[in-house]
Amino acid sequence: MDKFLIARGLKRCSTARFAAWILPWIALLGFGLVAAGLCLIKGLNQTNMDNRFAFGLWIFLDLTVIALGAGAFFTGFLLYILKLHELRAVINSAVIIGFTAYSGAVAVLAIDVGQPLRAWFTFWYPNVHSMLTEVTFCITCYLTVLAIEYVPIVLKNRKLKEVPSLLVFEFQLHKVMYVLAGVGTFLSFFHQGSLGGLYGVLRGRPFAFREGLFIWPSTFFLFILSAAAVGPSFVLLTTWLVEKISKKRLVRTEVLQLLGRISGLLLAVYVLAKTLDTLIWINRTSPSAGFPAAQFYGWKPFGVWILFAEIVLFGLLPAIALLTPKLRARRGLLVAAAALACCGVTLNRFVQTVQTLALPTLPFDKFLSYTPSWQEVGTFLAVVAYGVLVYSFSFRYLNLFPEERELKLEPAAPQEEEEMAYAGR
Amino acid sequence: MAHTIFMPAFFTVLTVVSLTVLLALWRSARTMPKAEEIRWHADFHDLPAADRVCRHVITGEFRSRECPNAFDCGRCETHARMPKPASDGDGEIYGMEFPLDRFYHRGHTWARREADGTVTVGLDELGKRLIGAPDAVDLPAPGVRVHANGTAFRVKRREADVRVLSPVDGEVVATGGPRDEWYLRVRPVNDNFTHLLRDAEVRPWVMREIERLQLALTAEGAPASLADGGVPVADIAASYPKTDWDAVCGEMFLQP
Numbered sequence: 001m002d003k004f005l006i007a008r009g010l011k012r013c014s015t016a017r018f019a020a021w022i023l024p025w026i027a028l029l030g031f032g033l034v035a036a037g038l039c040l041i042k043g044l045n046q047t048n049m050d051n052r053f054a055f056g057l058w059i060f061l062d063l064t065v066i067a068l069g070a071g072a073f074f075t076g077f078l079l080y081i082l083k084l085h086e087l088r089a090v091i092n093s094a095v096i097i098g099f100t101a102y103s104g105a106v107a108v109l110a111i112d113v114g115q116p117l118r119a120w121f122t123f124w125y126p127n128v129h130s131m132l133t134e135v136t137f138c139i140t141c142y143l144t145v146l147a148i149e150y151v152p153i154v155l156k157n158r159k160l161k162e163v164p165s166l167l168v169f170e171f172q173l174h175k176v177m178y179v180l181a182g183v184g185t186f187l188s189f190f191h192q193g194s195l196g197g198l199y200g201v202l203r204g205r206p207f208a209f210r211e212g213l214f215i216w217p218s219t220f221f222l223f224i225l226s227a228a229a230v231g232p233s234f235v236l237l238t239t240w241l242v243e244k245i246s247k248k249r250l251v252r253t254e255v256l257q258l259l260g261r262i263s264g265l266l267l268a269v270y271v272l273a274k275t276l277d278t279l280i281w282i283n284r285t286s287p288s289a290g291f292p293a294a295q296f297y298g299w300k301p302f303g304v305w306i307l308f309a310e311i312v313l314f315g316l317l318p319a320i321a322l323l324t325p326k327l328r329a330r331r332g333l334l335v336a337a338a339a340l341a342c343c344g345v346t347l348n349r350f351v352q353t354v355q356t357l358a359l360p361t362l363p364f365d366k367f368l369s370y371t372p373s374w375q376e377v378g379t380f381l382a383v384v385a386y387g388v389l390v391y392s393f394s395f396r397y398l399n400l401f402p403e404e405r406e407l408k409l410e411p412a413a414p415q416e417e418e419e420m421a422y423a424g425r
Numbered sequence: 426m427a428h429t430i431f432m433p434a435f436f437t438v439l440t441v442v443s444l445t446v447l448l449a450l451w452r453s454a455r456t457m458p459k460a461e462e463i464r465w466h467a468d469f470h471d472l473p474a475a476d477r478v479c480r481h482v483i484t485g486e487f488r489s490r491e492c493p494n495a496f497d498c499g500r501c502e503t504h505a506r507m508p509k510p511a512s513d514g515d516g517e518i519y520g521m522e523f524p525l526d527r528f529y530h531r532g533h534t535w536a537r538r539e540a541d542g543t544v545t546v547g548l549d550e551l552g553k554r555l556i557g558a559p560d561a562v563d564l565p566a567p568g569v570r571v572h573a574n575g576t577a578f579r580v581k582r583r584e585a586d587v588r589v590l591s592p593v594d595g596e597v598v599a600t601g602g603p604r605d606e607w608y609l610r611v612r613p614v615n616d617n618f619t620h621l622l623r624d625a626e627v628r629p630w631v632m633r634e635i636e637r638l639q640l641a642l643t644a645e646g647a648p649a650s651l652a653d654g655g656v657p658v659a660d661i662a663a664s665y666p667k668t669d670w671d672a673v674c675g676e677m678f679l680q681p
Contacts, residue, residue: 003584008681009672128431137435145442161467164460165453171463172452179445183438399471405681406473 007158007399011248011408022392025385032382035375036111044114046375055353057372058112061380063195063349065101065387066139067223068342071231072098072146073181073188078262080181086258089251092153092400093242094235099146100390104383106143109136111379131198138191145184149177153398189224196223199352206289207296208356210281218277219352225273229266230345232259233318233338240335242395248408250401253331260334264322267341271315278307299367302355310351314344461575465590469495469574471681476637480531480622481507483630496531496574499619510625518631520656521550528621529630532590532679534577536621539610544593546577547607551634552589555677556582556603557660564600564608571597571611573620578608582662585674592621634677641676642668 001015012018039046049056075094079087087094110116123140126133155161155170193216200210200217210217236259243250282293297304321327321337328334358368372380394400456463469477479490480498486507498504516523523529527537533552537545548556563579571577577591595611602608622630635657642665662670675681 008675009669011669126432134431141435141438141442148442148446156471161464164464165457167467168457168460168463169449169453171467172456173446173449175452176445176449179441183441183445187438402471406475 005159005397009405012396025388028385029382032378035378036382038375039111048371048373053357053368053370055357056370057376057380058108060350060353062105062108064346065105067227067345068234069098069101070227071235073184074228074231076181077185080178086255089255089403090235095149096391096394097238099150100387102143102146104386108383131194134194135191138187142184142187145180149180157398192224192227193220196220205356206286206291207359211285222274225270226345229263229270230341233263233341235259236338237342250404257328260322260328264319267319271319274311296359310347314340314347461572465574466495468681483633484626497620499617512624518628519635523627523631525624528618528623529627530592530621534589534592536592543598544611544613545607546609546611554657554659554661556580557662559603562602565597567597569597583670585671587674587678641673
């Protein structure tokens, strides 16, 4: 029925099957929109957050999707600035992941701030001493850049490119894409950093407070590094997932290997930096604030295991797997390592947001627990559903993976041959 | 202090983004008349790497080389240094006639110089067999300007709606159709046929095209199979009723 919209030579499932796939997600989005609507109309009393626990599920979601969506800026940087042309195979997918991640995050922030009609205040009356202002400005600008980067992908749609003016605009926009990639890298660098810096400057929260360089606490750099490290992993993971769901080969194994290698390299640097940062915090920063670091890990369930999981299980192990050619050459291990890396950044953002606020910092303070309300969960799920829907429609009607058409004609190499071929890389 | 650094930085970013989009819009307005040329460049960029190979790879002179000029060999220094193709050989390949009195475009059209200075444009034998008896043909009116690698005319067959690419630049002076063996008569704006295949280049190219056709007809995920040694039938579309003919024609007529 909609074949005339699907790129020539690409096979997609029937309209009925596609409808069956998207309907549950639409239902979930609908449920989430009701929940979000309640928060907007009735106010933030619909959530379980309060003045003491001001950051919850939504900020955790924002930080996580923004870190995972970093694949867009980093892949763009590697392709357009460093000229790693192999990544052309995944750049469209990376842009859409980034676009959905950032637009979802901005939407949730608008609900979280609670006064969307006054959203423009932050631009008109900026508090230039606040990291949050930098975050707001950078995220808004970068979302604009991502929307512009998304335009040529949409204009490549089979029907749209028949219109000469759209075709010419797409062509000319594509030619200046390296400028947007550069701007995107600049903006991402700063807002990923500012999101981290936001926690690092919390003097009243010794669990999060960090020393650093000049005005930037160490978390500023750790957030940039971790986002750049897991961005390619998330692109890899998404590509693999779409391959599994659609039962198609979408990119060559070399491209997934390259993404894994880049991710592994940056993850190794991140693990080293994080370890050093933790050691400095344990031995100097925290004791100087009057808190032995061990004290923070005495509150269940936030034991030392969480630190071990963050640095070793979700950091060191995937870094080793992604950097070892023989391990990386095995598709299952490659994907598992990428998934572990993504879990690592998710856990890190959870710790920074939830554990920081749960821990008591004053003698009369208590360890707090927080459970999100169904309205918060609904809004969270709406963002997930929105991401899946945008990606699903994009995959169906746009050419997200330029190599797909070629790969469908190539016989898949046996796993053993692939392993031999890439073991030496 | 923060104001003086932060706000200018923010507005600089906004200015750069806005100027970039405006630049793209301005360039678009300026290059609108070249839409056909741009369409070809965009399509060429999206072709599979195997379809973008240099003509000298097809003839076996190079082992591998991707065409850097979107098949505009007139701009190619490498092509200028290569020896001219020999003019011997006959024009029958796999039971199909490819007369050597004309030039061939890789999108399955041919161009033949006529005594009156015009150029006749038609579908080559493989192109004809791919289309078979077309359901509809959309020809440009006399007086319309066609561009090399731009749309010459459109042909519909089953679900396939194909833009057939023009081998030459020029003004259409007459139109034919499937029954006439030719489709357009064009008054060329120049006598440059460098980008077209001719003489000894035609045979290896057609053989490669047959291979491409076999691949395009191969069902997705089909195992490797041996060629049966037959020749293409007169109406290939009719012989493959279940195949996505739009995809096959897109592949063969260089339209990703």
